[in-house]
């Protein structure tokens with residue numbers, strides 16, 4: 001069983017890794033491009049799994065979990081290099097969502 005990692009710990013793990021292995025963060029613009037690239041890899045798998053596209057042989061070793069984790073890694077890099085505390089921002093985002101959507105989805109006929 002893998003030990004759980006908090007969001008704060010994950011930011012520290014990524015930062016330590018960048019200092020030790022990655023030398024330094026890529027620029028914010030490069031990491032934005034990397035993030036879009038990784039989101040594209042997620043889209044490719046979902047498109048072929050749940051959409052109408054079929055897998056090419058070269059896609060068969062792709063794994064949705066791995067690609068989502070790649071997105072998370074680059075997202076954490078961007079947060080670290082721009083001084084964002086993802087724990088705080090995630091909490092604030094969930095509170096905002098709860099206030100804003102308290103009965104919105106429950107009242108959405110399309111979801112019933």
Ligand SMILES: [Mg+2]
Pocket residue numbers: 038041066067070
């Ligand atoms: Mg990837």
